[in-house]
Amino acid sequence: MANSSLCLVLASSFMVLSLAAGTQFKVGGSGRWSAPDNNAMTYNQWAEKNRFKIGDSIVFTYLPDEDSVLLVDDDVYKSCNTSSHIDQFNDGNTVFTFTHSGNFYFVSGVKDNCDKNEKLHVVVLGDRTNKSSPAPAPLPASPPAEGATGEPSPPPNAAAAKVVGVVSSLGAAAIAALSFTF
Numbered sequence: 001m002a003n004s005s006l007c008l009v010l011a012s013s014f015m016v017l018s019l020a021a022g023t024q025f026k027v028g029g030s031g032r033w034s035a036p037d038n039n040a041m042t043y044n045q046w047a048e049k050n051r052f053k054i055g056d057s058i059v060f061t062y063l064p065d066e067d068s069v070l071l072v073d074d075d076v077y078k079s080c081n082t083s084s085h086i087d088q089f090n091d092g093n094t095v096f097t098f099t100h101s102g103n104f105y106f107v108s109g110v111k112d113n114c115d116k117n118e119k120l121h122v123v124v125l126g127d128r129t130n131k132s133s134p135a136p137a138p139l140p141a142s143p144p145a146e147g148a149t150g151e152p153s154p155p156p157n158a159a160a161a162k163v164v165g166v167v168s169s170l171g172a173a174a175i176a177a178l179s180f181t182f
């Protein structure tokens with residue numbers, strides 16, 4: 001049937017997408033970024049059911065004239081003082097990609113909604129090379145090019161190697177000149 005082949009196409013493009021760019025999560029699992037109902041699951045309860053890795057992303061959907069997303073520090077997360085933030089998004093379809101491990105705090109840009117628990121704390125797991133972490137379970141194979149977050153490259157060593165190279169070719173030239181003289 002047409003429907004099932006459409007599903008198949010969608011499913012396989014999703015798989016390709018998640019292979020290429022990490023997993024994309026809809027914040028809260030479904031529905032709009034909004035103040036949760038009293039008896040609904042909170043965003044943090046949803047987050048605790050998931051594992052987020054570097055390269056994964058989360059999507060907030062909301063009506064841009066009614067709500068927004070703020071990336072904040074833990075103080076603002078607790079206080080809902082929405083007058084300060086690290087970053088803000090108000091396009092109605094905010095995709096946020098985790099580029100490093102650690103804690104991420106999001107709140108609604110509407111202070112009243114933040115006070116009503118429209119907030120999210122995500123812990124992004126470090127990469128597999130971090131041996132000091134308690135290692136919950138082996139991470140699924142990640143693309144090898146993962147460490148793009150800026151480890152200091154070794155230019156000093158490379159420069160030193162070059163200097164050594166120059167010095168030794170000078171030495172070789174000197175030896176050559178010397179043996180030519182004799």
Ligand SMILES: *[C@@H]1O[C@H](CO)[C@@H](O)[C@H](O)[C@H]1NC(C)=O
Nearest residue numbers: 076079080081082083084085
């Ligand atoms: C909220 O944060 C701003 C900027 O950091 C600060 O000036 C203001 O006093 C804070 N408001 C409250 C109620 O704490």
Ligand SMILES: *[C@@H]1O[C@H](CO)[C@@H](O)[C@H](O)[C@H]1NC(C)=O
Nearest residue numbers: 101126127130131132133134
């Ligand atoms: C490794 O894990 C420790 C503790 O969990 C953390 O403080 C540190 O920043 C991590 N290092 C990297 C490179 O992720």
